[in-house]
Amino acid sequence: xxxxxxxxxxxxxxxxxxxxxxxxxxxxxxxxxxxxxxxxxxxxxxxxxxxxxxxxxxxxxxxxxxxxxxxxxxxxxxxxxxxxxxxxxxxxxxxxxxxxxxxxxxxxxxxxxxxxxxxxxxxxxxxxxxxxxxxxxxxxxxxxxxx
Numbered sequence: 001x002x003x004x005x006x007x008x009x010x011x012x013x014x015x016x017x018x019x020x021x022x023x024x025x026x027x028x029x030x031x032x033x034x035x036x037x038x039x040x041x042x043x044x045x046x047x048x049x050x051x052x053x054x055x056x057x058x059x060x061x062x063x064x065x066x067x068x069x070x071x072x073x074x075x076x077x078x079x080x081x082x083x084x085x086x087x088x089x090x091x092x093x094x095x096x097x098x099x100x101x102x103x104x105x106x107x108x109x110x111x112x113x114x115x116x117x118x119x120x121x122x123x124x125x126x127x128x129x130x131x132x133x134x135x136x137x138x139x140x141x142x143x144x145x146x147x
Contacts (some may be wrong), residue, residue, distance in 0.1 A: 001020040001021055001026035001030060003016055003030045003034070004016070013045055014044045014046045016034055018048070031068065046078065048082065048085065050085065055086075069107060074105075079108065082107060084098065084112065
């Protein structure tokens with residue numbers, strides 16, 4: 001899986017754009033890489049955009065990922081909102097299950113299959129989304145992680 005991180009310090013927003021095969025190991029590696037980034041700010045809200053990823057996780061994998069993301073030792077140490085953006089009904093059901101698992105562990109997380117609804121839920125304003133591609137009206141700090 002390939003992930004691209006974009007940081008918007010002024011907006012207090014981090015966007016993760018993922019593509020390729022998404023399995024439990026790749027997801028855990030990607031989250032570790034994001035949290036280890038020198039640009040990562042735990043005060044930011046996070047958009048996990050996995051519309052470009054091919055999810056290969058069982059419900060058991062999704063549950064285990066929820067344990068990894070949630071408190072008491074979260075992979076993404078934040079009390080701010082995390083939005084998961086997916087494409088497809090099955091992917092939305094998995095993302096909603098992940099959100100439930102994470103919420104049960106103290107995270108503020110929600111799943112969406114609509115970019116505008118994710119934007120409405122997050123406090124930070126998302127950049128304009130055109131055909132699933134994020135375009136920016138202001139410069140962002142960028143880094144990439146390959147998992």
